Every structure is written in C-alpha cells, then in structure tokens.
C-alpha cells in the first residue's frame with residue numbers, strides 16, 4: 522500500500538498532522554519527518570531499546586510501532602522529556618556517575634529509568650537491572666547506569682546521596 526494516510530497526534534505537547542505511508546515506523550516518522558533525532562535507531566527489531574519513547578504515558582519501542590498506530594495518541598520523545606525538566610535530576614545523576622559515554626543508548630535508558638522510578642520508590646539494584654535488561658549499552662558496562670538510577674531514587678526519597 523503506497524497511499525499516504527493522514528494522521529493527527531500530539532508530539533511533546535504540540536499537535537502534529539501529517540500524511541504518512543502505512544508502513545512507516547514511528548521511529549522513522551519522529552526522526553525523519555519531525556527531525557526529532559534524539560530517538561535513536563539501533564537494531565530496528567525491538568531488542569536494543571535505543572528507540573524508546575512514551576506513547577500515552579507508557580514506554581514503547583518506536584521501531585516496532587507504525588506511525589499510523591500513533592494516530593490520536595500523545596507521544597513524548599527525549600526532547601520533550603528533557604525540556605519538561607521531569608528528569609533533570611536523573612540526567613544530572615547520569616552525568617555525575619559517568620553513566621554515558623557515546624550517548625547512543627542514553628535516550629532509551631533515560632526513558633526506561635524514569636519508567637522504573639515512577640513505579641518504584643525504594644532503590645533495588647536487582648530490580649533496576651531487570652527493568653533495564655531490554656536496553657543495551659555498548660560502552661558503560663551498566664554499573665554506572667545502575668548507580669545513577671539508584672542515586673536518583675534515593676534522592677527522590679529525600680535521602681542525601
């Protein structure tokens with residue numbers, strides 16, 4: 522099918538209306554049509570987590586979702602999440618703990634980490650590891666990422682890091 526379909530959705534709080542091909546993935550729509558290149562594309566088959574965004578408040582792999590499936594939805598990319606300051610403390614912890622190197626995995630890691638932090642208060646390294654097990658990082662060895670999330674969890678609980 523090569524006829525474009527008109528979709529209407531909210532992206533980072535702004536209404537977007539666009540014609541898209543039915544087989545266009547959400548990741549490609551965000552990156553190529555909207556120039557929101559903070560959404561990274563690695564494996565393109567749902568394994569690495571680099572393309573993670575939030576759709577209607579839930580984290581999803583945008584390489585596994587078609588743009589037409591986002592019609593009527595509210596999509597948040599790392600650009601919107603970052604601009605909202607929702608994860609300012611988490612980003613600072615990533616910087617302080619050296620939890621990123623090349624940064625390719627980082628947008629997806631931050632979404633997965635914030636998802637965990639929104640659902641849990643007590644920091645539990647094993648559970649954090651489990652929650653992030655679908656996000657690959659080729660640089661850090663993961664330890665520093667877990668440290669950063671644990672630090673953020675403690676600080677959100679009112680503990681001094």
Ligand code: FES
Pocket residue numbers: 561562563564565566567568569570571572573582583584585
């Ligand atoms: S690019 Fe989507 S999970 Fe790897």
Ligand code: FES
Pocket residue numbers: 620621622623624625626627657658659660661
């Ligand atoms: S920081 Fe390079 S892949 Fe994670």
